[in-house]
Amino acid sequence: MIHNNISIIVAIAQNFAIGKNxxxxxxxxxDLKYFKKVTTGHTIIMGRNTLLSLPKWPLPNRRHIVITDNPDDHFDGCETVFSIEEAIEKVKDEKEAFIIGGGMIYRQFYPIAGKLYLTLVHQDFEADTFFPEVNYEQWETESREEHFDEKNGFNYSYLNLRRKGN
Structure with a gap:
């Protein structure tokens, strides 16, 4: 079942790489400014390792839901759940909630998310964590912006995609 209020926001390389170590x-x-602009005022849902990878948490002006399988986990300023179903239940009345990672959480939510906010970096990276391969035929593009990052020397795009049929 597709959940139109569940959106994924992710920065991916063209080989679907998202992280390493x-x-x-x-x-x-x-892109960090874009992430802040898009997610502020909304709920963000993430796995335990994604939360722990943040330089500081909770992020301001966002409700945090952390999915973990450890019943002893407690994170200040965050709500803890133990399944994606429990996370979905907590946001069922919200207009839009954002899945922010990591790899395992993305894989579980990808088949049911109604919208993707992709930052697509136009080159491959060596990685140990990947986003599910996007079948662009299943998505319609709502918007696309092209950018160039001078510091890194690569092109990237912001793609906002809505699942077809929703």
Whole structure:
């Protein structure tokens, strides 16, 4: 079942790489600003390792839901759940909630998310964590913006995609 209020936000390389050694593959300051702009005022849902990888948490002006399988986990300023179903139940009345990682959480939510906010970096990266391969025929593009990061020397795009049929 597709949940139209569940959106995924992720920065991916063209080979669908998203991370290595529990860290991001690239540092895009404008993408971090974009992430903040899009998610502020909304609930963000993440796995335990994603939360722990944040430089500081909770992130301001966002409700945090952390999915973990450890019943002893407690994170200040965050709500803890033990399944994606429990996370979905907690946001069922919200207009939009954002899945922010990591790899295992993305894989579980990808088949049911109604919207993708992709930052697509136009090159491959070596990684140990990947986003599910996006079948673009299942998605319609709502918007696309092209950018160039001078510091890193690569092109990237912001793609906002809505699942077809929703």
């Amino acid at each position: 529990n860290d991001l593959l690239f540092h895009l300051p404008n």
